[in-house]
Amino acid sequence: MAEDLLTPLLFQIGGGTLLGFAAGYAAKKILKLVLLLVGLLTGALIFLEYEGIIDVNYDALVSAVEKAMGLTQEAAESLRAHIVANIPFASSFLAAFVLGFKYG
Secondary structure (H helix, E strand, O other): OHHHHHHHHHHHHHHHHHHHHHHHHHHHHHHHHHHHHHHHHHHHHHHHHHOOOOOOOHHHHHHHHHHHHHHHHHHHHHHHHHHHHOHHHHHHHHHHHHHHHHHO
């Protein structure tokens, strides 16, 4: 009887650990690439504006960033609701995600 409950629990924890570590590792690598690209784009825009080639509308830029951050908060709320519904998988996933992110 205990084995009937233990097997799915171990499967969820093991799967969460493997997927969490892989996701954390990949997230750190992708984050480094994204930050590099954002930095290069920002530098290019600053240079082009300095040279007078383009004119940056900072009000529109701030508005776009604020809108993007709002979408991110909505996604975070959805993720939180999903995590609460799947505690064993989610807890092992998040712990391994942190490890993967640290070692990535």
